[in-house]
Amino acid sequence: MSSIDPITMATQLATYDVQSFQTRYDTQSTTYQSQLTALGKIETALKEFRTAITSMNSSTSSIVQNSATVSTEGYFSATADATALSGSYQIFVEQLATAHQVSADMPVDLNSTTEVPSTGTLDFTINGETMSLDLSTIDSNGDGLSTMAELVTAINNDASNPGVNATLVRSNGQTYFMLSSTETGVANTINVSASGTGQTWFEDAFTNLTEISAPQDAVIWLGAQGTGLQLTSSSNTFEDVIDGVDITVTKAQTTGEAALSMAVGADKEGTEEQMTTIINAYNSLMSTIDKYTAVGDEDTSRGPLASDSTVRSIESQLRALVRSEFDGMRLSNLGIEISRTGTMSIDSDKFAEVQATNSAGLESFFNGDGNLFDSIDDLLNPYLKYGSGMFSSRKDAIRQTLDRIDDKQEVLERKFEASYNRYLKQFTQMNQIITQMSQTMSLFG
Incomplete structure (x- = not known):
């Protein structure tokens, strides 16, 4: 058996x-x-x-696009949005906007480890915003000394920084302490002073600043220089000076040169x-x-x-909408065709003709x-x-249904496990009986 x-x-x-x-x-x-x-x-x-x-x-922004082109590259670029009107303009670039840069009159043996005062304040004002740096707080490593490198870090990382970058510049074995405005234009002139330090050399250094780069606004003329309309900007981009047109200057012209042409028109x-x-x-x-x-x-x-x-x-509803009439026209009147299967396509020649004759x-x-x-x-x-x-609602409902199915799957797994254990016990017992019977029968040869 x-x-x-x-x-x-x-x-x-x-x-x-x-x-x-x-x-x-x-x-x-x-x-x-x-x-x-x-x-x-x-x-x-x-x-x-x-x-x-x-x-x-x-x-x-719209379907109809406009473009702005210039007669000579390298002096300025221009972009035109949907509101720009077609026209031709003369632009003269007189000067670019620059950022203010100064150097403090520090000792000639200045370096990153030079000790600076640990009392008093260093005050900055730029474009109406101020920062007052407490010099007693700049010792970042806790060694009891405040260094020039730590001063640079404290200025640049201060939460109330009004727009100034500090840096140490090295040249011919000498280190210079420089301040630069982060924004261009006259309004972003750096004003700085030190007080309460008890050290004259440090306070005088910020009184006697050497100007490396003067702040200036960008200047352009609509028309010829000196006779047209003068426009200024603190940055090198003139936004919306002409309706829908932004102009970004990159190089100044020489006095006496002719203004450059800019044409604004449709971008087919x-x-x-x-x-x-x-x-x-x-x-x-x-x-x-x-x-x-x-x-x-x-x-x-x-x-x-x-x-x-x-x-x-x-x-x-979408198919009905795109076949609807608006302002007395349909897509087919604009060169946009919809096939019997619902696929949309463009007739470039007809679309270009509509642009030329009825862009509005x-x-x-x-x-x-x-x-x-x-x-x-x-x-x-x-x-x-x-x-x-x-x-969103439909997907949430389906996810909840899937969760309920998962719950049922877990119950089913438990049912399988219970059935398996019951059958395993029964067949194990049966197997033991068969084994015993086989052994008994073997005694009778």
Whole structure:
């Protein structure tokens, strides 16, 4: 009489006891996990589409792009936003903005370990902001001595620093204590004084500053130098001096030179690129929705959200919006075609013609109050709200369902374990009986 394997038999029977439940839970878990993944993919595609929309739907950014070009490179550059008006301008760059730099009149044998006063204050004022450095606090290593290196560190790291950098500069065996304004312009002139130190050499050093670089504002002229309109800026960028145009100067011209030309106008390539960005985001979104809501056939699998009416409603509403009329026009009037399958594409020649003949209408169609971009944003906002939007709520609900399935799986594992232990005990006992019977039968030959 042969023996049996208790472990194998117990495993098989315990598995049979829970198999139907395990299959059901696995199927449910796979289904809900697929739905969770699909919702996440569609939500991401919707957010990317909305981001593409909102990045072009403001007072300074839009579908229609402008550009600014200069006649001679190297003196200034310019950028133009959507509000800039076409025109030609003459610009003369008189001077660049510079930062204030000074050197304190320190002893010639100055170095990083030179001891400085440990009492009194060092006061800075720059552009109306002040810092009062307590010299008794700069000893960072606690050796009882305050050094020039520790003074530099204390100035640069002070929380109330108004915009000054201190540094030690070495040249020809001599060390110099330098102060530099972190910002350019006359307003950022460094004012510094030492008091209460009891050491004349230290206080005099900040009274007798050597100016290395004088602070100055940038100066340009709209028109010829001396006869046009003079403009100043504390930095080398003149923001919005002409509506929608920023000018950054990089090199001063020589007195007597002619002003340089700057032309502001439509950027046809930039505008088409903006439109292409929207088209690509839209097509990607529609493709993603179609993938996960596909009903399936003999050639394609059924999507995990095939029966989801909410997602299909979003798709339907978006398709209706992009086919709607705004300001008496449709996308097809602007050179944007939508195929029977819902794919959007651009007719570059027709789009360029609209730019040339009706750029205001093109801009209004997309960015006008309550027009296409606003309508799309209003449609998507309830679905994408953080915490309370449809996608957030749906995903939370599915995660809770998955948690409940996990709980059931744990109960099932305990049931399997109990069944396994019961069967193992029974078959072990049976195996012992078989063994005893085999031994008894062997006595009778």
